[in-house]
Amino acid sequence: AQSVTQLDSQVPVFEEAPVELRCNYSSSVSVYLFWYVQYPNQGLQLLLKYLSGSTLVKGINGFEAEFNKSQTSFHLRKPSVHISDTAEYFCAVTGTGGYNKLIFGAGTRLAVHP
Amino acid sequence: DAMVIQNPRYQVTQFGKPVTLSCSQTLNHNVMYWYQQKSSQAPKLLFHYYDKDFNNEADTPDNFQSRRPNTSFCFLDIRSPGLGDAAMYLCATSRGQGTSETQYFGPGTRLLVL
Numbered sequence: 001a002q003s004v005t006q007l008d009s010q011v012p013v014f015e016e017a018p019v020e021l022r023c024n025y026s027s028s029v030s031v032y033l034f035w036y037v038q039y040p041n042q043g044l045q046l047l048l049k050y051l052s053g054s055t056l057v058k059g060i061n062g063f064e065a066e067f068n069k070s071q072t073s074f075h076l077r078k079p080s081v082h083i084s085d086t087a088e089y090f091c092a093v094t095g096t097g098g099y100n101k102l103i104f105g106a107g108t109r110l111a112v113h114p
Numbered sequence: 115d116a117m118v119i120q121n122p123r124y125q126v127t128q129f130g131k132p133v134t135l136s137c138s139q140t141l142n143h144n145v146m147y148w149y150q151q152k153s154s155q156a157p158k159l160l161f162h163y164y165d166k167d168f169n170n171e172a173d174t175p176d177n178f179q180s181r182r183p184n185t186s187f188c189f190l191d192i193r194s195p196g197l198g199d200a201a202m203y204l205c206a207t208s209r210g211q212g213t214s215e216t217q218y219f220g221p222g223t224r225l226l227v228l
Contacts, residue, residue, distance in 0.1 A: 032213055032214050034216075036219075041123075041221075041222075041224070042221050042222070043118070043120075043204055043206075043219035043220050043221045043222050044157070044204065044206075044219040045219070046216050046217075046218075049214075049216065051214050090156060090157070094213035094214075095213055098213065099162070099164075099169065099211050099213070100145065100162075100208055100210075100211050100212060100213050100215050100217065101159055101162075101171075101213075102157075102159065102217060104156035104157055104158075105156060106155065106156050107154075107155075107156055
């Protein structure tokens with residue numbers, strides 16, 4: 001079985017500052033990793049995903065994430081945030097076998113202040 | 115634009131009164147999913163359809179049912195809503211069942227039970 005831990009429930013940051021949202025996973029099998037963003041009262045939108053290959057994955061809106069197998073982590077980063085990045089961010093995994101069941105972390109609320 | 119549509123965006127029902135939430139998609143995807151997201155929690159998969167094949171999660175209460183009359187539409191039926199069923203219900207689709215497939219989410223229906 002897989003599980004996901006998002007270490008920070010809330011991250012406040014000033015506009016134009018860098019940010020890192022932390023995600024660790026646990027799995028007995030190989031995994032695929034995803035980051036989704038949820039703006040208030042909206043559905044989830046895929047930011048990026050790691051399937052294989054380069055461990056640094058670039059996504060939309062200037063976000064990137066790095067897969068670290070030895071530390072079982074998939075932290076999300078952005079070098080300079082905007083007010084519009086204020087949202088809930090979910091890290092998720094699926095196993096490489098079976099069906100496409102996303103296991104989500106509890107989410108991190110990013111609050112960007114002017 | 116191809117998309118996942120959920121109606122209504124907000125639904126109010128009474129305790130014990132059956133309610134149906136609807137989802138449609140223009141992506142022509144084979145798989146449709148229903149997730150439940152309670153306040154400040156991660157989305158949790160209830161069930162999914164691969165074409166006409168229904169797959170229920172083991173811990174989904176019997177109170178929750180689903181129908182998929184055709185490729186484009188999928189319904190979530192709650193037979194006797196309780197106060198604990200108040201949540202955001204998210205519909206998602208993916209092209210296939212493979213665990214690397216991206217899931218595309220609708221905007222969600224927020225259910226309030228009085």
